[in-house]
Each structure stands twice: as structure tokens, then as C-alpha cells.
Amino acid sequence: MSAANGTPPAPSTGSAANGNGRRPLLETRNLSVDFGGLHALDGLDFEVHEGEIVSVIGPNGAGKTTLFNAITATVEVAAGDIVFEGASLLGLDPNRVTARGIARTFQNVRLFANMTVLENVMVSQHCRTRQHAFGALFYTPSFRREETEIRERAEKVLSFFGSRLVGYRFDQPAFTLSYANRRRLEIARAMATQPKLILLDEPVAGMNPVESAELTGMIGRLRDEWGFAIVVIEHHMDVVREVSDRVVVLDHGTKIAEGDYAEVSTDPRVIEAYLGHGAETS
Amino acid sequence: MTATLPPQTGAAGASAEPPPAASRPALAQDWRRLVRMGAVGAVAQVFIALSNMPVRLDERVIVKPVLSLGYLTLLIVPFAAGHRVGHQVKREGMAVHAAGAHEMAGGAACGAVAGGGLSLLAVLLANFDLREPLVNWSPMLAELLAFGNATWFAVVIWLVIGAAVGALGGALRLLGPRTRRAVVTMALAVGGAAVLEPLVVDLAEGMRLEALTDWLYARRGGINWTSALGLAAASGILAVLGRGRIQQARTHIAALEGAQRTRTNGLLILATAAVLIVLPLFAGKLTNELLANVGLFVLLALGLNVVVGLAGILDLGYVAFFAVGSYSAAVLTAATSPRINPELPWLAALIVVVIITGLVGLFIGAPVIRMRGDYLAIVTLGFGEIIRLLFLSDWLSGWFGGSQGITKIPGAGIFGLTSVAGTDPRRVFYLVLAFCALAIYVSWRLERSRLGRAWMAVREDETVAEAMGINTVNVKLLAFVVGAVLGSFSGAIFSAKVGSVFPNSFLILVSIVILVVVIFGGMGNIVGVIAGSAVLIGVLGGPKQPGLLAEFSEFKLLIYGALLIWMMLARPEGLIPSVRRSRELHQQEMAQDAWLKGQVEDDNHDDGSSGPQAAPAT
Numbered sequence: 092m093s094a095a096n097g098t099p100p101a102p103s104t105g106s107a108a109n110g111n112g113r114r115p116l117l118e119t120r121n122l123s124v125d126f127g128g129l130h131a132l133d134g135l136d137f138e139v140h141e142g143e144i145v146s147v148i149g150p151n152g153a154g155k156t157t158l159f160n161a162i163t164a165t166v167e168v169a170a171g172d173i174v175f176e177g178a179s180l181l182g183l184d185p186n187r188v189t190a191r192g193i194a195r196t197f198q199n200v201r202l203f204a205n206m207t208v209l210e211n212v213m214v215s216q217h218c219r220t221r222q223h224a225f226g227a228l229f230y231t232p233s234f235r236r237e238e239t240e241i242r243e244r245a246e247k248v249l250s251f252f253g254s255r256l257v258g259y260r261f262d263q264p265a266f267t268l269s270y271a272n273r274r275r276l277e278i279a280r281a282m283a284t285q286p287k288l289i290l291l292d293e294p295v296a297g298m299n300p301v302e303s304a305e306l307t308g309m310i311g312r313l314r315d316e317w318g319f320a321i322v323v324i325e326h327h328m329d330v331v332r333e334v335s336d337r338v339v340v341l342d343h344g345t346k347i348a349e350g351d352y353a354e355v356s357t358d359p360r361v362i363e364a365y366l367g368h369g370a371e372t373s
Numbered sequence: 374m375t376a377t378l379p380p381q382t383g384a385a386g387a388s389a390e391p392p393p394a395a396s397r398p399a400l401a402q403d404w405r406r407l408v409r410m411g412a413v414g415a416v417a418q419v420f421i422a423l424s425n426m427p428v429r430l431d432e433r434v435i436v437k438p439v440l441s442l443g444y445l446t447l448l449i450v451p452f453a454a455g456h457r458v459g460h461q462v463k464r465e466g467m468a469v470h471a472a473g474a475h476e477m478a479g480g481a482a483c484g485a486v487a488g489g490g491l492s493l494l495a496v497l498l499a500n501f502d503l504r505e506p507l508v509n510w511s512p513m514l515a516e517l518l519a520f521g522n523a524t525w526f527a528v529v530i531w532l533v534i535g536a537a538v539g540a541l542g543g544a545l546r547l548l549g550p551r552t553r554r555a556v557v558t559m560a561l562a563v564g565g566a567a568v569l570e571p572l573v574v575d576l577a578e579g580m581r582l583e584a585l586t587d588w589l590y591a592r593r594g595g596i597n598w599t600s601a602l603g604l605a606a607a608s609g610i611l612a613v614l615g616r617g618r619i620q621q622a623r624t625h626i627a628a629l630e631g632a633q634r635t636r637t638n639g640l641l642i643l644a645t646a647a648v649l650i651v652l653p654l655f656a657g658k659l660t661n662e663l664l665a666n667v668g669l670f671v672l673l674a675l676g677l678n679v680v681v682g683l684a685g686i687l688d689l690g691y692v693a694f695f696a697v698g699s700y701s702a703a704v705l706t707a708a709t710s711p712r713i714n715p716e717l718p719w720l721a722a723l724i725v726v727v728i729i730t731g732l733v734g735l736f737i738g739a740p741v742i743r744m745r746g747d748y749l750a751i752v753t754l755g756f757g758e759i760i761r762l763l764f765l766s767d768w769l770s771g772w773f774g775g776s777q778g779i780t781k782i783p784g785a786g787i788f789g790l791t792s793v794a795g796t797d798p799r800r801v802f803y804l805v806l807a808f809c810a811l812a813i814y815v816s817w818r819l820e821r822s823r824l825g826r827a828w829m830a831v832r833e834d835e836t837v838a839e840a841m842g843i844n845t846v847n848v849k850l851l852a853f854v855v856g857a858v859l860g861s862f863s864g865a866i867f868s869a870k871v872g873s874v875f876p877n878s879f880l881i882l883v884s885i886v887i888l889v890v891v892i893f894g895g896m897g898n899i900v901g902v903i904a905g906s907a908v909l910i911g912v913l914g915g916p917k918q919p920g921l922l923a924e925f926s927e928f929k930l931l932i933y934g935a936l937l938i939w940m941m942l943a944r945p946e947g948l949i950p951s952v953r954r955s956r957e958l959h960q961q962e963m964a965q966d967a968w969l970k971g972q973v974e975d976d977n978h979d980d981g982s983s984g985p986q987a988a989p990a991t
């Protein structure tokens with residue numbers, strides 16, 4: 092794991108890198124997820140390449156969050172396969188998926204509310220660190236070194252958000268944060284797991300336009316400076332237009348369109364899906 | 374950008390109280406509330422009386438010759454009711470009136486209603502035969518209620534006593550904060566001296582201070598009333614003089630940071646350790662026995678605290694590990710063990726015990742740990758009972774002696790230097806102390822490590838912890854095993870101390886008591902857990918061990934229950950809460966405070982800078 096020593100992987104070449112012809116970083120093949128009789132995902136083929144920002148859009152209930160849940164092994168996959176870096180993720184526990192290099196945020200922010208901001212980020216480095224009970228009990232040099240590293244890395248990740256989450260906020264319990272800061276902390280937590288791919292579920296929901304624009308810029312920086320590939324679920328079309336290399340449109344668990352923003356936004360099937368469901372497309 | 378913390382203008386300003394209006398006239402009472410509260414008190418009084426507590430506890434004198442523990446149980450209710458009825462709800466915009474005659478009159482009336490319960494009971498006892506359904510009370514109750522006089526006297530006197538005590542309770546509201554603090558200190562001093570009597574007498578004997586105890590205590594128990602007055606006066610004066618200092622020292626210590634903080638903490642710990650090491654030297658058998666019992670429960674509670682307090686696994690079968698530790702130590706050390714008897718030295722046996730208990734922890738934990746919440750609690754409860762039944766069963770009686778248990782277990786030999794057995798409780802205490810120190814160190818270090826943080830995360834939200842890369846099954850299992858091993862220490866010492874193990878030493882009740890200790894003391898906080906054991910086990914007694922108030926033994930569970938209910942209502946985070954637990958329970962208030970503070974911060978912040986959070990041009 093190249094990120095294990097705290098330095099992010101080398102920045103990719105930029106937004107042009109959608110890697111046609113190369114093996115995708117993540118690929119779902121014919122992926123299906125059922126809830127009772129409902130096909131939340133229905134034979135979905137979906138791929139993400141290294142250094143790419145893909146937006147997933149679609150009306151409410153289209154199966155976007157379910158796609159994330161399937162990738163992170165929190166729902167059962169009925170059929171199909173999920174391949175990450177050439178190896179299948181099926182059958183892994185969620186924590187193993189994270190260890191492989193996929194991190195996520197949640198649509199309805201789920202922080203460790205009573206832990207401090209810093210602790211939230213420190214604990215998320217669990218799968219990248221090794222020290223166990225023995226080191227803690229005997230206070231070994233390697234334990235102390237690793238603790239310092241964990242703390243420094245946490246501070247570094249938090250400082251990505253400017254002054255929003257640093258200083259006195261380090262030691263504040265997460266539940267005291269404003270809504271926008273909670274969303275930022277969720278992203279920081281995902282970054283701290285040192286992933287190759289980050290899944291962001293509606294990262295700007297509930298933010299005001301200024302905050303939303305700021306975060307949009309940050310999603311780009313996450314890719315450019317930290318080298319993450321990113322999948323964003325988003326309802327705000329200005330955000331989608333701004334960040335995406337590629338847009339995938341889901342409806343009823345299937346992909347109805349794919350392409351860059353201009354193509355997708357004029358696709359009649361997409362307009363139909365949205366208008367048909369009466370969802371906002373601002 | 375480095376915003377200096379502004380004074381908490383928002384929070385402080387909002388909660389500033391309006392000056393109280395004049396006090397209300399004495400008779401303008403909320404009569405419905407008053408009667409309701411009094412009636413509740415009356416029911417409580419009758420319940421206490423019929424539970425036979427007053428009669429049984431009458432033997433324990435508190436202040437000679439005016440007050441016994443038995444009468445105290447009857448006085449406490451009207452006092453509390455009288456105090457409570459004067460409580461004013463303080464809300465934004467609601468007028469608050471000054472305390473005065475109104476409070477005393479209300480307290481008296483409420484106390485009289487509560488006392489009236491006993492009057493009624495006295496009449497009933499005199500005229501009807503209540504023995505049939507209510508079997509607990511003894512015939513001496515009527516006599517006790519009437520102070521040896523006729524029934525009409527009981528009727529009148531309890532109305533009067535109720536009113537008087539209730540008025541006192543109400544009067545407590547008239548005192549300013551300082552005076553009230555002094556009064557409370559005085560009451561605590563006298564009450565404490567009475568409760569601690571066996572301990573103080575024992576220690577004074579060891580230190581050759583018999584003169585002091587002869588002055589303080591009456592010959593057949595209880596504080597002399599003159600000495601009680603003296604003690605109250607002295608403690609009151611001390612409270613007035615010293616109060617500011619203690620508070621000052623506390624805030625001073627709390628404000629320390631970094632190296633200084635560490636040093637102060639180190640000194641405090643050293644001082645406590647020194648007292649705990651020196652104290653038993655002066656103490657007699659009784660005190661040491663008590664200390665050893667408390668220590669054993671501290672050890673158990675510390676172990677359970679890792680499981681429940683740190684990892685958030687509600688384990689109701691913790692006694693299983695205590696049992697496994699006791700039995701395996703017994704089998705390994707006792708010559709009388711039925712099947713195998715290697716007669717290992719205690720310390721060598723302990724290593725095997727730890728391994729066995731760890732394995733049992735894994736074995737029980739593996740299937741259980743995947744469950745969550747209530748299901749897990751119930752399954753652990755079952756496992757706790759299964760382990761006991763296995764030790765009891767005929768099937769394994771060839772190994773563990775069935776209901777006969779294993780007896781004649783030798784004391785714990787330490788490197789052949791000494792042997793620690795129940796006959797010398799002082800050595801047992803020192804052994805327990807050493808293991809408590811170990812357990813404290815273990816929980817303290819683990820809490821502040823990668824593992825401790827993972828436990829916290831699992832406690833907060835298991836699904837998210839898993840998604841953040843924590844193998845929740847493994848870390849929970851590890852908590853279970855650490856708890857099991859700490860419990861087995863206690864078990865191994867227990868079997869060496871008592872010299873025998875029987876299946877019925879490991880009833881479910883033990884699990885419950887340990888859990889109550891942890892909850893009462895303050896879940897997740899080491900100091901809290903120790904305080905909880907000291908108060909509950911030390912004063913009231915453990916499942917089988919007598920405490921300072923040995924008279925309580927048959928009412929112990931009743932009092933445990935009452936204390937637990939009161940604690941959940943008044944202070945759910947426990948006696949000495951952990952920071953985190955109070956956060957969980959008071960999230961809303963704290964979030965508001967922090968929000969107010971954040972508003973101020975962010976205002977400063979936005980004025981000062983425009984760089985990082987300016988929106989990128991789109």
C-alpha cells in the first residue's frame with residue numbers, strides 16, 4: 092500500500108485520464124441487488140478508472156445508494172460481480188473492502204458522534220495501522236511512533252479543509268459540529284482510511300450555495316492532490332457539471348445513459364426519467 | 374485566525390436568572406401537587422415499614438440515644454418529600470419566587486401526609502390481622518411505631534414527626550448555597566462517622582487512638598449525642614473555612630496541562646497508593662476483610678468495565694469468567710480436586726488459568742459477538758447460567774465435585790515467600806491491590822490506544838466502524854477476552870481466599886451486582902468503577918459478603934434497586950462519570966453550548982480571513 096507511510100499516491104495526470112483501454116480500477120459486471128421482490132439494482136455494468144471522477148445521478152430510489160452499499164459489502168449481492176484492481180470483492184466483510192482501498196461517506200451523515208473530531212479521523216486509520224494490545228500495554232517505541240504518525244496524519248487530513256476542522260475543533264465532540272462541517276469530517280474520515288477510491292453519497296446535501304461551491308472545488312483537489320478516484324452521487328446539477336469526467340444515470344436499478352455532462356444532460360431518456368418522476372434537475 | 378476563546382457570552386447571558394420575586398405567602402400552596410407527593414411518600418413509608426427494615430435496623434444505633442438506622446429509614450421519606458415539594462421549575466420566562474415560609478409550610482404539610490401513612494398503618498395493625506398476606510413485618514413494628522405507647526400515640530406522633538421533618542426538608546431551601554453546603558457537610562460527617570464506625574474503631578485500635586473512639590462512640594455502638602454535636606460543629610466550621618480551598622485546588626488541577634498535569638496526576642496516584650499500602654498495616658482483621666472484598670469486586674468491575682464501558686457489549690453473564698477462573702485455579706492447586714490435581718503453585722496455576730479463561734472467553738464470545746444489543750445481552754445471560762450449571766451437573770461432578778464443590782484449596786503462594794489465604798485478610802488485600810493496579814493499568818493503556826479507539830467506534834456505531842475498516846468482530850472478541858482474563862484473576866484470588874468453591878457462589882446475581890457497580894459508579898471511568906465498588910460493596914455488601922452496614926444484608930437487593938432507579942433518574946451517567954458517557958447523555962445541552970460558542974468563533978473567524986473558505990470561482 093503506497094499510502095501506508097502517509098504520503099499520498101502520486102497525483103495522476105489530470106482529468107483527461109479516463110484510461111480508455113486500461114483495466115478499470117473498479118468494475119461491476121451485471122450487478123443485481125434485490126430487496127424482496129424489488130430489483131434495486133438490475134444487471135448494472137459500471138466502471139471507474141484510476142484518477143477519474145464519475146458522477147452517478149438519477150431520480151430518488153433509482154438505486155444509487157444501493158450501488159455504494161453493494162460495493163462496500165453492506166448489502167447482499169444477488170447476482171453479478173464486483174471487481175476491484177482485478178480481484179473480486181464478493182464475499183468480503185465490509186472492513187476488508189475498506190482495507191482493499193475503497194472508502195465511503197453516508198447520505199445521512201453517520202459520524203461517531205461522541206468521539207472528538209480528531210478521534211474520528213484517527214480511528215479511521217485502523218486498517219492501515221498494526222499496533223495491538225501488546226504494544227499498548229508495554230508502551231513500546233513502535234507503539235509510540237505509530238501513535239504519533241496516526242495523530243499527524245489525522246491532523247494533515249483535517250487541515251485539507253482549511254481552518255474549518257482544526258485548532259480547538261480537534262477536541263470537540265463531532266456532534267457539536269455544524270451540518271456542513273459534519274459532511275466535511277465524513278470526507279476526512281474517508282480520506283484517512285487511505286483509499287484508492289472514494290465513494291461520496293450526496294456530499295453537498297444540506298449545504299448553502301457558497302459551501303457547496305467550495306466543496307465542489309475540493310472534490311477536484313481530492314483527485315488532483317491526493318490521487319483518489321472518486322464516485323459522487325449528486326442531485327445538484329451544477330456540482331455534477333463542475334466535477335465529473337463522466338456521468339452515469341441510473342433509473343430503476345439500470346443504467347439509462349452514460350457520457351460527459353453535455354451528452355447526458357441532453358439525452359431524451361434522462362430527461363424522461365427525471366420528468367417522469369417529477370424530480371428536480373436544477 | 375487563531376481565535377482566542379471569547380467569554381461565553383451567549384451561554385452565560387442566556388441562562389442568567391432574573392432576580393427572584395418576593396416569597397409567596399405560606400398558604401398559597403399547590404395543594405394537589407402537595408397531596409400527591411405526600412401520598413407517594415406515605416406509600417413508600419408503609420412499604421418500608423412492612424418490609425421490616427425499621428425493626429431489623431433498629432439495632433444499629435446512629436446517634437445514641439436519639440436515632441437508630443431503623444428510624445432513619447422512616448424519617449428519610451418525609452424529609453425528601455418535604456424538600457422536593459418546594460422545588461420550583463426554572464424555565465425561561467417563568468417567575469421564580471424567593472424561598473420563605475411558603476417552603477416550610479408546604480414541606481410540613483407534605484411531610485405530614487407522608488407521615489400519615491404510618492399513622493394509618495398503626496391503626497390498621499392494631500385493628501386487623503395483617504399477618505396473612507403480608508408476612509415480612511414483625512410484631513415489634515407496632516411497638517416501634519408507637520414508641521412503646523398506645524396506638525393513638527403512634528397516630529399523632531407520626532403526623533407530628535412527618536410535619537417536623539418535612540418542614541426541615543423545606544427549610545433546606547431557605548439556606549444560601551454556602552450554608553447549605555455546610556449543613557450537608559455536617560450531616561455527611563455525622564452519617565459517615567456512624568456508617569464507618571466498625572472501620573474507624575478498628576483503625577483507631579491499630580493506631581492506638583482508642584481515646585478518640587471512646588469519646589466519639591457509645592459503648593454498644595452509635596455516636597454519643599454530645600460527640601455528634603461536636604463532630605457536626607467541627608465539620609461545619611471546616612466546611613465554611615475550607616470549602617473555597619478545595620474548590621480552588623480542583624479548578625487549579627483541572628486547568629493544568631501537559632507535563633505539569635502528568636506530574637500532578639502521578640503525585641495523586643502515588644499518594645493514593647501510599648495510603649492504600651500503609652492503611653492495612655494499622656487495620657485489624659475486619660477492615661482488611663472488608664478491603665479485600667471491595668478489592669475483589671473492583672477487580673471484577675474493572676474487567677466488566679472493559680467489556681461494557683469501553684466496547685459497549687452488554688454482558689450479563691460476566692460471572693461465568695469469575696467462575697471459570699475460580700474453578701480452574703481450584704482444580705490446579707487443590708490436592709482434593711476429584712479428577713486431576715497437579716497441585717501447581719498458585720502463580721504457575723494463574724498462567725494456566727488465564728489461558729483457560731481466555732479460551733473460554735473466545736469460545737463463548739465467538740457465537741455471541743455477532744449479535745447486537747438486547748439479543749447479545751440475553752444470550753450472555755444464558756451462557757453465564759450454563760457455566761454454573763455445568764459445574765453443578767452430575768455429568769462433570771467427577772471433575773468439579775458437583776454441588777459439593779472443591780474444598781481445602783491451599784492459599785496463594787507467591788514465589789514460596791508467603792502464602793495468601795483467607796485467614797490473613799491483610800495479605801489477601803495486598804494481593805488484590807496488586808491485581809487491581811494491573812487491571813487499572815491495562816484498562817488505562819488500552820483505552821488510549823488504537824484498540825481503545827476502535828472499541829469506542831464500535832460502541833458508537835457498529836456498521837460505520839465496520840465501513841471505516843475496523844474488523845468489529847475481532848475487536849469485540851478481544852474486549853470480551855480481556856474482560857474474561859481480568860475476571861479470572863479475581864476468581865483465582867477468590868478461591869485461594871475462601872479455600873473452597875461451590876457452584877452457588879456464582880449465581881446470576883453476581884453478574885447483576887457487578888453490572889450495578891459499574892453503572893452506579895460511572896460506566897467507562899476507572900475512578901468511577903472503584904468508587905462504585907467502595908460504596909455498594911463496602912457499605913451495603915456484596916452478594917454474600919457483608920458490608921459496613923451488615924444489618925442491611927437482607928435488604929441489600931431492595932436498596933440496590935432503589936439506588937439504581939434513583940441514579941438513572943437523577944444522574945444516569947453514574948457517580949463519577951466518564952467524559953464520554955456524559956456526552957452521550959447530555960448531547961443536546963452540550964451541542965447547544967458548543968453551537969453558541971461556535972457562532973461567536975465563526976463570526977470572529979469570518980471577519981479575520983477570506984482565503985481558504987472563499988468559494989472557488991466557477
Ligand SMILES: Nc1ncnc2c1ncn2[C@@H]1O[C@H](COP(=O)(O)OP(=O)(O)OP(=O)(O)O)[C@@H](O)[C@H]1O
Binds near residue numbers: 150152156
Ligand atoms: N435496506 C433496504 N431494504 C429494502 N429496500 C431498500 C433498502 N435500501 C434501499 N431500498 C430500496 O431500494 C431502492 C433504491 O434505493 P436507494 O437508496 O439506492 O435509492 P437512491 O438512488 O439512493 O435514492 P435517493 O436519491 O433518494 O437517495 C428504493 O426503492 C429503496 O426503497
Ligand SMILES: [Mg+2]
Binds near residue numbers: 155156157198
Ligand atoms: Mg441515496
